[in-house]
Amino acid sequence: MSAKGRPEREFRPLGGSEVREPAGPPQGQTPECEARTSSVKPRAWGDHNDAASVRLAHCAKTFPDGTRALLPLDLEIQAGETVVFLGPSGCGKTTLLRIIAGLAQPDAGGRVFFGDDDVTARPIERRNVGMVFQSYALFPNMTVAENIAYGLRVRGIRADERRQQSARLLDMMRLAGLGDRRVDQLSGGQRQRVALARALAVRPRVLLLDEPLTALDAKLRESLRVGIDRLLRSLGITAVYVTHDQAEAMALGDRVAVMSHGRVEQIGAPQDIYYRPASAFVADFIGTMNRVSGERDGPSLRFPGGTLRLPDHAVAADHAMFRPQDARIVEPGAGALTGRVAAAFFLGSMTRVVVDLPGEQTIVVDTVERRSFVNGDAIGVDIDPDALVILES
Ligand SMILES: Nc1ncnc2c1ncn2[C@@H]1O[C@H](COP(=O)(O)OP(=O)(O)OP(=O)(O)O)[C@@H](O)[C@H]1O
Ligand SMILES: [Mg+2]
Numbered sequence: 001m002s003a004k005g006r007p008e009r010e011f012r013p014l015g016g017s018e019v020r021e022p023a024g025p026p027q028g029q030t031p032e033c034e035a036r037t038s039s040v041k042p043r044a045w046g047d048h049n050d051a052a053s054v055r056l057a058h059c060a061k062t063f064p065d066g067t068r069a070l071l072p073l074d075l076e077i078q079a080g081e082t083v084v085f086l087g088p089s090g091c092g093k094t095t096l097l098r099i100i101a102g103l104a105q106p107d108a109g110g111r112v113f114f115g116d117d118d119v120t121a122r123p124i125e126r127r128n129v130g131m132v133f134q135s136y137a138l139f140p141n142m143t144v145a146e147n148i149a150y151g152l153r154v155r156g157i158r159a160d161e162r163r164q165q166s167a168r169l170l171d172m173m174r175l176a177g178l179g180d181r182r183v184d185q186l187s188g189g190q191r192q193r194v195a196l197a198r199a200l201a202v203r204p205r206v207l208l209l210d211e212p213l214t215a216l217d218a219k220l221r222e223s224l225r226v227g228i229d230r231l232l233r234s235l236g237i238t239a240v241y242v243t244h245d246q247a248e249a250m251a252l253g254d255r256v257a258v259m260s261h262g263r264v265e266q267i268g269a270p271q272d273i274y275y276r277p278a279s280a281f282v283a284d285f286i287g288t289m290n291r292v293s294g295e296r297d298g299p300s301l302r303f304p305g306g307t308l309r310l311p312d313h314a315v316a317a318d319h320a321m322f323r324p325q326d327a328r329i330v331e332p333g334a335g336a337l338t339g340r341v342a343a344a345f346f347l348g349s350m351t352r353v354v355v356d357l358p359g360e361q362t363i364v365v366d367t368v369e370r371r372s373f374v375n376g377d378a379i380g381v382d383i384d385p386d387a388l389v390i391l392e393s
Pocket of ligand 1: 067087089
């Protein structure tokens with residue numbers, strides 16, 4: 001069981017098919033990649049028992065112009081696990097994915113293993129990975145079914161088997177009935193599901209997804225996110241997913257790796273990352289985190305507008321952090337902090353209240369109380385001491 005409380009992933013065949021499909025070449029992004037084949041023996045489609053673990057040993061990437069896109073990284077992704085790499089633009093997510101895919105080589109000394117296989121020197125077409133990109137990278141001159149079956153065709157799978165295979169994937173992706181359409185007759189969400197089906201058709205050992213939902217609108221993104229989550233779980237496939245969207249990362253990852261400037265700052269279950277951020281960067285990047293600074297006074301932190309009792313382990317802390325939803329609005333003077341309402345935003349499921357503390361510190365508090373707030377009114381805020389986050393300095 002993962003820390004996320006997911007059930008163990010378990011393969012369920014999608015039907016009693018005799019369809020045989022050679023493993024080997026991946027679903028690459030370009031026809032050039034896909035056209036190359038290898039000689040791994042055929043297996044029944046859907047049997048993901050061979051989902052591979054991925055191990056990166058001392059993988060770094062320095063580009064010829066000196067850009068250090070990835071700093072040396074050691075990391076293991078379990079077979080069947082979904083690890084989401086999350087971070088701002090330019091932090092090295094795609095570079096990392098390309099190293100796993102075999103589209104880029106790590107700096108000298110870096111190694112990539114799939115299970116026990118050292119695949120460092122193997123090009124993408126011999127790693128058996130499936131890739132899905134932000135841009136769909138579908139073939140516009142082919143139908144949906146032909147797109148999905150493309151990888152099978154270049155591997156010499158018979159036409160009737162290809163048809164059977166595509167039909168099953170179309171069903172799985174809720175695209176049934178659309179097999180004969182051209183891809184330019186599909187919506188963005190449908191196209192991305194075709195891209196996913198195409199990547200899965202070749203039964204990859206590792207599925208790599210680079211911001212697959214970024215091009216879609218918010219509502220569609222959310223519904224596809226649910227679909228992808230269900231799919232990854234039911235297939236038991238090893239997946240590496242890259243995004244800058246923290247909600248997506250939290251929802252999909254068995255573990256989330258937060259990256260900044262080519263470095264993995266923290267990797268852990270979504271709850272660990274959220275409730276126990278290891279750095280100020282992680283705390284700020286994942287959701288909203290309040291931070292107040294003050295002077296240490298015995299077990300407490302004092303600052304204009306309040307006093308917070310710190311946990312015993314926070315010996316030398318000069319700050320405390322807390323999530324907006326871990327603070328409670330109370331009468332002025334009744335809580336640990338007192339300030340004034342600077343703004344309040346009704347967001348439907350809650351109200352986000354911005355509170356100015358004396359001495360130029362500002363915090364935000366989320367409340368589900370059905371009341372209105374008047375700017376400038378005095379307000380009290382209380383925080384459960386267990387909800388305080390203190391960074392080790
Ligand atoms: N071929 C290249 N030559 C030089 N620098 C590069 C090259 N490709 C990427 N970089 C740099 O490496 C760093 C990491 O790039 P990368 O594409 O991995 O970021 P990313 O996290 O995927 O960003 P985004 O979210 O914008 O896709 C960036 O600073 C980028 O400019
Ligand atoms: Mg990228």
